[in-house]
Amino acid sequence: MNFFFEVLIGGLLSGVMYALVALGFVLIYKASGVFNFAQGAMVFFAALTCVGLSEKFDLSIWLAIPLTMAVMVVLGLAIEKIVLRPLVNQPEITLFMATIGLTFFIEGLAQLLWGSQPHKLSLPIEDVPIEFIMEKFNILVSQFDVIAALICAILVTGLALLFSKTKIGRALRAVADDHQAALAVGIPLQQIWGIVWTVAGFVALVAGLLWGARNGVQFALTFVALKALPVLILGGFTSVPGAIVGGLIIGASEKLAEVYIGPLVGGGIEGWFPYVLALLFLLVRPEGLFGEKIIRRI
Template sequence: MNFFFEVLIGGLLSGVMYALVALGFVLIYKASGVFNFAQGAMVFFAALTCVSIVNRFGLSLWFAVPITMAVMVLLGLAIERVVLRPLVNQPEITLFMATIGLAFFIEGLAQMLWGAQVQRLDLGIEDVPMESLLNTFNIVVSRFDVMAACICGVLVAGLAFFFSKTKIGRALRAVADDHQAALAVGIPLQHIWAIVWSVAGFVALVAGMLWGARNGVQFSLTFIALKALPVLILGGFTSVPGAIVGGLIIGASEKLAEVYIGPMVGGGIEGWFPYVLALLFLLVRPEGLFGERIIRRI
């Protein structure tokens, strides 16, 4: 039983980190109605920029993080001004294709500026078992995973409150419902998009630092975005709480499946089980647990 809880807790902690990545997608989708294919590239760009500032210029992490945050805000503003603003009121597929091109551009820009070699990012959090849980319950849980989950949880909760209780959050929901109507009542669409992309850049920075510290800062961070797809399908593309719940479900289920089902099928189930779960879920509730049901009248 202790081993079961050990696997479950580890999966839930990973799920919180998945939720943080998914949150970046939710913010962009709520504001523009398009799936931001470039979110994974933004995670990679943020992590690589931060660790390169530390390694190349000899600055401490405390100085590198604000500098990288400024860079990500500028990147978000530039994306809104150069890419999104000319595409206002264009079909959703046009915006989606724009984010695909943007993803390749950001990936290439990051490696052109900082190189493509794997770099180590040290956040000062040791990846060792927590002694309190080990001594009390005989459960091995990584201290890094717990700290990372706490950071992600605080950030997700703060953003959920910000976008649900503030004036900017209400404006965001209005823009998400109808661009034309929002413009008609005086909501500045470009300003909302700029804010959302800047916040998405900040989320990408935090996610990139945590995943980079865990797995190394490398190009494979761009594939973290793919981990968010099952989370979004389960939780709903427009729901911040859905991103949290979906992340927890995916994180826990993939770890439990790897341990208890993996030996029956030869292992490797952790990589594809979340997508099978999401596919099955699509058959039952395509809009997700917290997504809005769309009714079209013909």
């Protein structure tokens, strides 16, 4: 039983980090109604830029992080002004294709600036078992995973409150519902999109630092965003709480499947089980647990 709880807790902690990546998708989708395929590239760009600044200019990580944040703000605002703003009121597929182009551009820009070789990212968080839990419950829980999950939880909760309880949040929901109507009542569309892309850049930075510290800063970080797809399908593309719940479900089920089902069907189950779970969920509730049902009159 201790081993079961050890696996479950590890999965839940990973799920919180998945939720953080999924949150970047949710923010953009709520503001523009488009799936931002470039979110994974932004995670990679943020992590590589932080490491690159630290190594190239011999900066401490505490100085490199705010400098990287400034770079991500500039990147987010540039994307809004150069790419998104000219495509206002265009079909959603046009915006989606634009984010695919952004993906390759951002990936190439990151490697052009800082190189393509893998880097080690060291944060002042040790990846060691928590002694209190080990002694009291005989369960191995990583200190890094717990602190990373707490950081993600605080960030996700703060953003959820920001977009549900503030004027910016109400404006964002109005923009998501109808761009033209929002403009007609005086909501500054470009300003709202600029804020959202800036926040998405900040989320990408935090996710890039945490995943980069765990797995190394390398091109594979772009694929972390793919793990957010099942999270979004389960939680709903427009729900911040849904991203949290979906992340916990995916993280826990992935680890449990790896340990208990993996030996029966072969290795690599953690790579595809979340997508199978999401596919089955689509058959039951396509809009997700917290997504809004779309009713169309015919």
